[in-house]
Amino acid sequence: MGAEVVIEGLTKSFGRQNIWRDVSLTLPPGEVSALLGPSGTGKSVFLKSMIGLLKPERGRCVVNGVDIVTCSERKLYETRKLFGVLFQDGALFGSMTLFDNVAFPLREHTKKSETEIRRIVLEKLDLTGLAGAEKKLPGEISGGMRKRAGLARALVLDPEIILVDEPDSGLDPVRTTYISQLFIDVNAQIDATFLIVTHNINLARTVPDNLGMLFRKELVMFGPREVLLTSEEPVVKQFLGGRMDGPIGMSEEKDSAQIAAERAMFEAGHHAGGVEDVTGIPAQMQPTPGVPTRQGAIRRKDRVMKILHTLPPAAQEGIIASLTPEEQRRYGVTPRRSVVTVGRHTTSPAEDTAILPARGELG
Structure with missing residues (x-):
């Protein structure tokens, strides 16, 4: 299962220019999360800060008990191996074949034999739909294929956390949907924790388990997808x-x-x-038939149902509407317009439903 990432009070500036301040959120292990926000709000800076390429002025980013912000260089180097990163343009080496691009992290960070490297590289290329393309150069393939090759490279060290920076950049809507499906399928197969930075509304509405948004140098919200998709903010x-x-x-x-x-x-x-x-809340994208069930989706459902009574009424309704009758019975919930019964706890807009604050973290 992917690692949990706990971020507390993270603040980053360049000189006198504050990029964002006091960002706190938790990426649940094995789930797919997405971070939204207008251009220039520091989303890519946030990803770089998570892996120690940029050093925040304050706060913590804890992965498997290691604080990325304050740990030693040696510990940071080891912890970075838990991450795989898909950059905006794929960031492939133009003079190398796809095989050598994907093999690069294995040759740099492991002592595996070329036979073992070949097995792993071909496996990851097959996983990302690039079987048979290993001898091509980046300039000989489409933008969508370059993105998939970048994802294959991000997967070769079997990361527990995968960071994705604007995967729709340079892609048409159809290819964006295909690569979105690929993220869901990969998550189902390796159970890694995903954080996707995106501007794409369709991707944001249909792919992630959790959604967050940066604006005015702050984290406006972060929580289950239903909360943001029904938000009146x-x-x-x-x-x-x-x-x-x-x-x-x-x-x-x-x-x-x-x-x-x-x-x-x-x-x-x-x-x-x-x-x-x-x-409304559109249906969430599901794994391709034949791909294993997403364990992260099961864990997410259990987690969200435990905090259901704390969510805004519209989010409660959307969550319950997404459950099958069998799941409604299992979780002990009964949809009654804007009234929700969770075990012995009944909430309604007129009672004690906690409304998500304008800024801050949820769940």
């Missing part, structure tokens, strides 16, 4: 809808005068753009 609704109407502007945050001017424009009939309908 203006910045979350605007981002998921891809609309101009909201607090996000071209320079990250709008001032009150711009918001008022745009609101008048929209009320006069100007289209705010974006996706027409992102209401």
